[in-house]
Amino acid sequence: METLELEATIREKTGGNNAKHYRQEGKIPAVLYDQxxxxxxxxxxxxxxxKLYHKSPxxxxxxxxxNYELNGKKIQKMVISSEFEHDPISxxxxxxxxxxxxxxxxxxxxxxxxxxGVAPGVKLGGMLVKVCDHLMISCSADxxxxxxxxxxSNLNLxxxxxVKDLPKDANIEILSNKDQILAQVxxxxxxxxxxxxxxxxxxxxxxxxKPAGK
Numbered sequence: 001m002e003t004l005e006l007e008a009t010i011r012e013k014t015g016g017n018n019a020k021h022y023r024q025e026g027k028i029p030a031v032l033y034d035q036x037x038x039x040x041x042x043x044x045x046x047x048x049x050x051k052l053y054h055k056s057p058x059x060x061x062x063x064x065x066x067n068y069e070l071n072g073k074k075i076q077k078m079v080i081s082s083e084f085e086h087d088p089i090s091x092x093x094x095x096x097x098x099x100x101x102x103x104x105x106x107x108x109x110x111x112x113x114x115x116x117g118v119a120p121g122v123k124l125g126g127m128l129v130k131v132c133d134h135l136m137i138s139c140s141a142d143x144x145x146x147x148x149x150x151x152x153s154n155l156n157l158x159x160x161x162x163v164k165d166l167p168k169d170a171n172i173e174i175l176s177n178k179d180q181i182l183a184q185v186x187x188x189x190x191x192x193x194x195x196x197x198x199x200x201x202x203x204x205x206x207x208x209x210k211p212a213g214k
Contacts, residue, residue, distance in 0.1 A: 003078075004052050008032075008068040011041035013058045013084040019095070028093055032066065032079065042068060042098075049093065061109050063143050078102065080109075080141070096174060108175065110134045113182060116154030118134055121185030126157045132182045136164070136175040143171040150182050157187040 011029060019029045022043050032040040051185070052064070066079045077100050085095035101107065113133050122128050135148050150161055164178040 003065060003066065005065040006044065006048060006052055008042040008044045008066055009071060010068060011043040014041050020107045022092060022104050022186070028096060030096045031100060032077065032098045032100065033082070034077070035102075040068075042066075044096070046093070048107070053081045061111060062146075063101070063141060063144065064098070080144070101141040103140065105141045106138060107141055107144070108136065108138050109144065110136050112147045113150055114147045115150050115152055115183060119152045119155035119158060119183075119185050121157040121187070124157055124187075126185040126187045128152060128155070129184050129186055130182075131184060132176075132180060132190070137200055138173040139171055142145070145172060146172075152183050152185075155183065155185045157185055160184040 008030065011018075013021075022029055023046075024044045027043045028046045028049055030044050032042055034040070043174055043194055064079050064081065066077045068075055079096075079098040079100050082098055082099040083097040084093055086092065087094050111134065113130075115128075115130055119126070119128050137145075137148070139145070148166065150166070152161060155161055160181045161209040162178065162184045163174055163176050163180045163182060165182075166174060
């Protein structure tokens with residue numbers, strides 16, 4: 001996963017009314033939590049945050065070089081976005097938390113699942129059902145994957161693809177239940193093929209993907 005870069009400034013004014021004012025200016029309030037869990041209030045241009053995630057739409061867990069200035073000193077921190085808040089009506093991001101990480105830091109995160117391939121069972125009239133769209137994993141900060149790929153091209157009628165069927169990766173530990181079903185091909189009259197949905201196209205980013213415990 002590539003490392004992204006984002007500019008921020010210290011948020012001089014805090015509180016709900018000030019946060020609302022920042023949003024009206026097209027800015028997004030943010031908080032950076034460092035290794036000691038101390039917090040730094042920041043503000044980011046909304047268009048810059050959107051541009052950042054458009055570069056890597058699944059990378060809500062991406063490593064980010066966060067740049068800001070404090071007391072006349074330029075600071076750069078390696079961070080991940082750990083939590084988003086959204087407007088319930090517009091779904092726009094209204095607040096984001098960042099957490100400082102080191103490259104060797106071991107993290108627990110949820111990452112999206114992407115399905116690829118066409119299941120033989122679908123060609124026989126079955127229906128591909130995608131049961132799970134995120135997995136909990138553990139890995140170092142410099143090994144965070146954008147997504148986990150599930151290849152359904154060997155699934156026949158009434159067969160399941162479980163977590164334990166995923167290929168082994170020395171850099172990633174899957175923490176989700178090994179017997180968790182990720183996808184299955186259901187047989188039955190009138191079942192509609194989802195083959196077009198399992199061609200390998202990546203889904204839209206999910207702001208729910210975040211470190212465990214948030």
